[in-house]
Amino acid sequence: MTSRGLFTPIFVPEAVQDAVSDEAWLRAMLDVEVALSRALTAHEIISPAASTAISAARPDLDGIGVAARDAGNPVVELVRRLRAAAGEHADAVHLGATSQDVLDSAATLVAKRALVPILAELDAVVAGCAALAREHRGTEMAGRTLMQQAVPITFGLKAAGWLAGVAGARARLRELRLPAQLGGAAGTLSKLGDDGPAVLGAFARELGLDEPVLPWHGDRRPVAELGAALAIAAGAVEKVALDIVLLAQTEVAEVAEASEGGRGGSSAMAHKHNPVGAIRARTAARSVRGAASVLLEAMAGEHERAAGAWQSEWRALTEALAGTGGAAWSLHEALDGLTVDPERMRANLSDDLRGEPTGAADAFIDRALELE
């Protein structure tokens, strides 16, 4: 089996896997150490040569995870190796910082980077919904409430509603603050004397992250807000996927996902044609909810660094990012090849509903399209 694994590739696209991989976390941690060295250099706390050496260092990263057991986090070992690689500038490495500074800043950095492909997938979903809303402005279908036919709507309006949900969740992800973290051993930056706040500002700028009001080792909102926003984005995606699965039922058959090349096939039944993109999207979205619950629980941590709650964020955040990206990607795929059957939509409409007005459907579509 390739290193990509067995289940992950089914539910998470390469770009998102890469962005949240262990390698990405390590890369981010090293970037954090480099950014710190530059901020320290800018404030003349360490020499330019030291910063250059730290930037140039290429520590061996093999086996860091196993070596991290005794400390309970990988930074202690990473710093040890980075110091070894920095030679005479070892003392300048990690100066003023603590493990949590590196991991928290790496977490927001990983998130910022992973949001690029995640938002790209959400963009594609929004565009897909918008295309359907435009194309099917006049496609009459049953509105269904409590799983029963209610009054007619248009498929364009349904897609416009999907669009609004996903676009709204996307807007929230875009506006989230992703702060750098730098507090030193307990949030005072005591080793940096009066320069602490200024170094924090420079450090954040180096990383392209937001500058926090104060160190957030004990205030886990950045991670919890992110977890919640990801769960909501995944939920908005999941809603669309659920509707597709329902519309694709054999007895409804109003939409179908693409099936070229055996896509959506079964190991036992040749005639089957499963809405596999939507199913994968629903699967991935559920994992985000589980991860978000871990992140929300982690807000209540002890004192200046929690003994368990903090550490639980690393894998949960990774999972929340992966799952959201995966859900959006799978839904994107489902929408891309979606066959819509307007005839069937009309035929499915109960006789007594056919020809009823669809009221403000068009007006609402126009309003939703502005969110695109």
Add this chain to the structure above:
Amino acid sequence: MTSRGLFTPIFVPEAVQDAVSDEAWLRAMLDVEVALSRALTAHEIISPAASTAISAARPDLDGIGVAARDAGNPVVELVRRLRAAAGEHADAVHLGATSQDVLDSAATLVAKRALVPILAELDAVVAGCAALAREHRGTEMAGRTLMQQAVPITFGLKAAGWLAGVAGARARLRELRLPAQLGGAAGTLSKLGDDGPAVLGAFARELGLDEPVLPWHGDRRPVAELGAALAIAAGAVEKVALDIVLLAQTEVAEVAEASEGGRGGSSAMAHKHNPVGAIRARTAARSVRGAASVLLEAMAGEHERAAGAWQSEWRALTEALAGTGGAAWSLHEALDGLTVDPERMRANLSDDLRGEPTGAADAFIDRALELE
């Protein structure tokens, strides 16, 4: 026992209980029907006399819950009674609307109203943290990471961190959009012809709620965002409460909650003095997390009205509001009577840590106080 109940009064203050009570929901539902009638009158769809009659109607509300079983929601029965009370104007009642319009608009209205006492409690918590931050700017204490003493901080800095967390969560609650919902049977407002969007706008203004881009029967972000923001606010409160409980431990004894009148006493041990406000805050916060998980799961609902997911929001939202208000109220109480023992804080500091600098503590306190 009074109708206030056995457990609820321990964890939720009267003002919040009132704001999320069944009576408050019914009042909100009636307000929604009245607002609808006014919006319809403004667009000359029903007569001013009809709107007046609907406003003046006082339907019997007894036993609505039991009568609501056959419909699975209370609006059908409420509308029946409201029509009976509206006499000749019965046909004008609920015109163009569906059950979900009334319940969803009532939900955001209940939330908007409940946020008043909830935000007032959060304000009090923020003010309490700010007062501590100011007063204990120079109070040296141990910074503790992984439950071990790390380097010195000041209690003022600790309180500033609490402040930042709660103030940030409060800001998010304040900025949430709370939209009205009006879509008719399946989101098209088909019974209102071309007036649909305009009536929706007028309806939202009548209620003092936000106007949505389009009906959100299938896009549950308003409720999910609210649930998430409440869970995060509860989490920010819980973090403070946890720190208080830890600082109040017999062996630490750096803070104590007020104990006049037997507060914090035990049924078995006269000498005990429990941090009961903080404990109650932690309890209430946990219930919010459970409720928020229900709200996040409810995002994935079927078609134009979900068959189970939607209905699960009513009690979960009620619980999330009650628990957040309760957590803030209990923490407010804990902070109000908090005794801080600077001598003990200093004495607890390990010898090798005493006198170490506290770096940017003051600067960070100043920055946090701007959030007050």
Add this chain to the structure above:
Amino acid sequence: MTSRGLFTPIFVPEAVQDAVSDEAWLRAMLDVEVALSRALTAHEIISPAASTAISAARPDLDGIGVAARDAGNPVVELVRRLRAAAGEHADAVHLGATSQDVLDSAATLVAKRALVPILAELDAVVAGCAALAREHRGTEMAGRTLMQQAVPITFGLKAAGWLAGVAGARARLRELRLPAQLGGAAGTLSKLGDDGPAVLGAFARELGLDEPVLPWHGDRRPVAELGAALAIAAGAVEKVALDIVLLAQTEVAEVAEASEGGRGGSSAMAHKHNPVGAIRARTAARSVRGAASVLLEAMAGEHERAAGAWQSEWRALTEALAGTGGAAWSLHEALDGLTVDPERMRANLSDDLRGEPTGAADAFIDRALELE
């Protein structure tokens, strides 16, 4: 509005509401105090007259919840009132016990009593599934995987699968250990000298509860196991309800819930006929999951009595019991009036699937019926 409330009656039947009400908790707490007095009398620690006085005491229960705020639990106030009511025997009240003993024993007692109507509803569900399995042994229908028609099954087999799930969850609920709790201030029963374990045994027998190996103030498995078993029972019920909702879709129409007297009607559309029992069951089941997550989190509590985790169990356990009972009750109602349309089942079967064999369906039905 009646005291029964607005939403609760829709989702929880009277018998279960009564069994988990605040009054039921108070009754259980008083029963616990009485049982303790009898166990103490049996070991000659207090006099028979004291026990008789405690049994006969009728303390005023009004306003206990509000009065419980200062202690953070209602037992301190309840004991104060019970002592007042016990007159000269006041000292014998609550002797050797602590608040947690009373609340934990009351919790398992409330659960034991609530399980009677809950299990009765589950019995009815099992019987309903069994009746369908028997009646529709030969009713051919589409087996559906990933929401697509796969190969034919019988409706009897489908009902047999439902039966197996609910009967299995019921078996787990029946076998759960529900222990009494008696440990005194910190689990040593120190006030009872050498008689502690014997009193614990007698106390458990008085309550009809299991005797624990040792006090479980710090080992919350009894409550967590109960929460998990309830969530699983609710999940088994929810699965059936989901299938019913899907089969009742307008386009599938293979089953329908009873509709006499306007049941399942809509506030906006006369033609609608909603599967309201199944919808209510799905709603109630979701609340159990939220509550169970609170109970599982509560396992990690501090030392000999947790400061927040323990207290969070009271309302979560109440909700988990109510929701499970409500889910089973609503599904029972759905099954009771279920109309099954074998003709439609056959007609819905894709042409290429009709007439295919249904293999071991009958044999599996027979095996499942043994679980009834």
Add this chain to the structure above:
Amino acid sequence: MTSRGLFTPIFVPEAVQDAVSDEAWLRAMLDVEVALSRALTAHEIISPAASTAISAARPDLDGIGVAARDAGNPVVELVRRLRAAAGEHADAVHLGATSQDVLDSAATLVAKRALVPILAELDAVVAGCAALAREHRGTEMAGRTLMQQAVPITFGLKAAGWLAGVAGARARLRELRLPAQLGGAAGTLSKLGDDGPAVLGAFARELGLDEPVLPWHGDRRPVAELGAALAIAAGAVEKVALDIVLLAQTEVAEVAEASEGGRGGSSAMAHKHNPVGAIRARTAARSVRGAASVLLEAMAGEHERAAGAWQSEWRALTEALAGTGGAAWSLHEALDGLTVDPERMRANLSDDLRGEPTGAADAFIDRALELE
């Protein structure tokens, strides 16, 4: 970085990682196909030569995950490759089975195998608690309720309570039914004619798994029960870890984890000595709770195979097993090197509590030790 990764090795031991790895899942899936072929041979449905060929086949497993996207599960691709590897016996491969049969049986097989190292770690935890209970039978310490000193207990009693919790959770894991799954396309085993149930029995025996009453494609209790039992085991472990973290606080200092070789050290502070095993155990336990919530939600799946719920089980189950094993392993490590300071325990006891009786502590220890 090694393939072991960055975070996983910190929290999960090799033996458990191996048991739940993608390779382990693939191995289990192949074992399932082999077991099926043997059961089919035993019933003369395929030839002994075919079964031998299937057993001997070594299909290329590289890239299965990526290739599985189009089907949404890896079995379709695995079967394709296995058929290719089976040459002339291709038709005998996977005969009568469907993807879910293979994945569900693999899931219980993976669980059964992973429970071996998980239970071994739980055994070690139980043994560690028992040793402490025996050794510290007479070690007086403060009982602490609501984080305040209450009355004296012994450390032996505390450890006995830990033991009871973990041993009870272990007993539940041991008694869980782990059934094989074989139902064919929709649960009828239609391709096996009358032999279906007998083949199912033989298949289960081949795998050493329990035989289900009927196929459980729609009855997800086996997985949900497992998830709940793992969450409860993790919770029991977490409780002990929380107590250790609290007892190891600088100001309490009644226990300390082993510190040889820099274990528990800090990246910023040489004097620190963190209870790293307990912290890791708390971290791992939290991930189990998140995964269990996914598994409980997955119970409500559509018809004969769910479109999203089912698929969400694979990674959640993997995570639940890994986290429980990791929590137990880390706590095992914490207990193994635990230094207990009876002098400090006595010194911490408030003066007014010293010398008070510890009642039934010894008797309860004896009772708990029988659970070992």
